[in-house]
Amino acid sequence: MKNLIKVERARHNMTQAELADRVQVSRQTINSIETQRFTPSAVLALKIAKALEISTDSLFMLEESDWKS
Numbered sequence: 001m002k003n004l005i006k007v008e009r010a011r012h013n014m015t016q017a018e019l020a021d022r023v024q025v026s027r028q029t030i031n032s033i034e035t036q037r038f039t040p041s042a043v044l045a046l047k048i049a050k051a052l053e054i055s056t057d058s059l060f061m062l063e064e065s066d067w068k069s
Helices: 005-011 014-024 027-035 043-052
Strands: none
Touching: 005 014, 014 027, 014 043, 027 043
């Protein structure tokens, strides 16, 4: 799953640590999501989108490989 977290953080002049504090996770978790090493839960994805003032479906996008099992 692709995401635009890094782009949206930059638009809001927000560090990974600041976003992590807002959504109550570690900075490493934000980094792992940004680099697509970790897929967030639905609740965490919604929290991140709300903190970045963007819709969840605009922030996260499914890739073709996400449809394959």
